[in-house]
Amino acid sequence: MKQEERKPLLDEKKHLKYGVDVENREENHGRKTNEVKEEPSEGGAAWLVVAASFLCICVLDGTMYSFGVFLEPLMEELDQSRGTISIAGSLQVALSAFVAPLAGHFVRKTGARKVCLVGAVTASFGLLLASFGSNLVAIFGGLSVLTGIGFGLMYIPAVVVVAETFNKRRSLAVGLALCGAGAGQIGMAPLVSWVVGLALCG
Numbered sequence: 001m002k003q004e005e006r007k008p009l010l011d012e013k014k015h016l017k018y019g020v021d022v023e024n025r026e027e028n029h030g031r032k033t034n035e036v037k038e039e040p041s042e043g044g045a046a047w048l049v050v051a052a053s054f055l056c057i058c059v060l061d062g063t064m065y066s067f068g069v070f071l072e073p074l075m076e077e078l079d080q081s082r083g084t085i086s087i088a089g090s091l092q093v094a095l096s097a098f099v100a101p102l103a104g105h106f107v108r109k110t111g112a113r114k115v116c117l118v119g120a121v122t123a124s125f126g127l128l129l130a131s132f133g134s135n136l137v138a139i140f141g142g143l144s145v146l147t148g149i150g151f152g153l154m155y156i157p158a159v160v161v162v163a164e165t166f167n168k169r170r171s172l173a174v175g176l177a178l179c180g181a182g183a184g185q186i187g188m189a190p191l192v193s194w195v196v197g198l199a200l201c202g
Helices: 003-018 021-034 045-062 070-078 081-098 102-110 112-131 137-166 171-200
Strands: none
Touching: 003 102, 021 112, 045 081, 045 112, 045 137, 045 171, 070 081, 070 171, 081 112, 081 137, 102 112, 102 137, 137 171
16 A cells, blocks of 8 residues: 555544544644744833832831821820720721732732722722811721722732733842832831821921
């Protein structure tokens, strides 16, 4: 039997033994070798994303963990005990953590930018409401609930967007962005204390 006559018989046996998947696998393998994977650009625009994430985490972590500066003024202004006022700060941190799974879900559905923007607006409105508040309802509603939820919606997208932007230097980029937490905790407390001092003196 000639070579040309044997080839159709071998192909037919291959189909009978292994099924059509063999050909599909061979075709897919050929396509994969020809395809070139597109990697995200890690130029100047990508590092701007890191800078924006750094500032976002710096502000929200610095604000949350500088609550102790407000403790004494709030106790005097509202005539409440230290424990009662401390609950407001603790609730803010707790809510920002509890919102994380919800923030992750929305990031997957709508993207990091929209979720972070909604969180920033929510947190800003909560801080504004608390600044004009004169009772515990305004403090708990604005500073604890709204600001805590807003910070939770900001934190996850700020980390995720950096991880999506980088590939080769992803670990370095995420690490630099998360340094904002330490910078905020160190830098925000003295700044907030200075502003509160100015407000009390005025």
